[in-house]
Amino acid sequence: MSGDGGREIWVTGAGGYLGHEFVKTCAREGVSSRLLGRDQGIDLSRPFDLDERFEGLFSSPAEDRIVFHLAAMSRWEDCEREPDTAARVNAEATGALAAAIRRFGGRLVYVSTDLVFDGEHAPYDEESDPRPASIYGRTKRLGEVSxxxxPRNLVIRLPLLFGPSFDGKRGAGDSILARIRNGEPVVLFRDEWRTPLHVARAAEMVLAEGLDPGTKGIRHLPGPERLSRLELGLRLIREAGLDDSLVEEGSRLDMPGVPRPRDCSLSTLYPPPGS
Ligand SMILES: NC(=O)c1ccc[n+]([C@@H]2O[C@H](COP(=O)([O-])OP(=O)(O)OC[C@H]3O[C@@H](n4cnc5c(N)ncnc54)[C@H](OP(=O)(O)O)[C@@H]3O)[C@@H](O)[C@H]2O)c1
Structure with a gap:
């Protein structure tokens, strides 16, 4: 894929859950995008190598360069287990990307997370103070700061995403549905609340917000309602026509390690894109 006119759109993390939907959305909307991933020699766990790579990619002038930065070490447990890698991928590499764009021109649109909040003061709008409780949240917050x-850059905080994934293993629903289909029990937390959003809708809104140069700073894209993990899981299971008798209610406090935040529900001070 190539840029169109003076516009040059780049995407990191195109091979991920959101990235797949994002690239499909770009194609549907007639937006040409270029990939910025491992196949292009971009390994975010080696941020010290990135300057040279970015220089090679961004040094040609583009009237309107926008980089959608979706790539991340995105799993809570992976970040807790490998905090140094999480810091390099989520924080330092984002800093290197922001510096390259500052140097060569353009705008960076960074996809962040509701987990930059502590979960004790929901709902959180764009002016709420981030206070991350996990390595994942802390490293994503450091990325936001870069x-x-x-001022022309944009941070988009997404809530928990659900909806089918390309490999059947990602998002809030796929692994639950797979276990139920296999006849295995599923524990769902009654005491973790979020404002979940369908991944396809998230991709559409990230593209719309990112392409609008007037949208800067921080934007939240909450889903339509606040749901517990239990409520969301039961809804997805029933919508898939599956039996919910294998669902067991649980508590996030029963999990080992750092407790997941209680309620990271997002709200927004702005109208949704396209309204
Ligand atoms: N999923 C959610 O519920 C959710 C909620 C809120 C915010 N977010 C944010 O949304 C964004 C996308 O999340 P996702 O769920 O789509 O994650 P994902 O499925 O885990 O995809 C992550 C992407 O990042 C790339 N990546 C990871 N480490 C890399 C490295 N060292 N070098 C280069 N690329 C690397 C992966 O590339 P490979 O495919 O090559 O491994 C993959 O394309 C993230 O910024 C995440 O923080 C997600």
Whole structure:
């Protein structure tokens, strides 16, 4: 895929859950995008190598360069287990990308998370103070800070995403549905609340917000309602026509390690894109 006119759109994390939907959305909307991933020699766990790579990719002038930065070490447990890698991928590499765009021109659109909040003061709007409780949240917040140093950049905080994934293993629903289909029990937390959003809708809104140069700073894209993990899981199981008798209610406090935040529900001070 190539840029169109003076516009040059780049995407990191195109091979991920959201990235797959994002690239499909771009194609549907007639937006040409270029991939910025491992196949292009971009390994975010080696941020010290990135300057040279970005220089090679971004040094040609583009009237309107927008980089959608979706790539991340995105799993809570992976980040807790490998905090140094999480810091390199989520924080340092984002800083290197922000610096390259500052140097060569363009705007960075960074996809972040509701988990930059502590879960004790929901709902959180764009002016709420981030206070991350996990390595994942802390490293994503550090990425945000690098991005926000440039006023034209945009940080989009997404809630928990659900909806089918390309490999059947990602998002809030796929692994639950797979276990139920296999006749295995599923424990769902009654005491973890989020404002979940369908991944396809998230991709559409990230593209719309990112392409609008007037949208800067921080934007939240909450889903339509606040749901517990239990409520969301039961809804997805029933919508799939599956039997919910294998669902067991649980508590996030029963999990080993850092407790997941209680309620990271997002709200927004702005109208939804396209309204
Ligand atoms: N899923 C959610 O519920 C959710 C909620 C809120 C915010 N977010 C945010 O949304 C974004 C996308 O999340 P996702 O769920 O789509 O994650 P995902 O499925 O885990 O995809 C992550 C992407 O990042 C890339 N990546 C990871 N480490 C990399 C590295 N060292 N070098 C280069 N690329 C690397 C992966 O590339 P490979 O495919 O090559 O491994 C993959 O394309 C993330 O920024 C995440 O923080 C997600």
């Amino acid at each position: 991005v926000l140093a440039e």
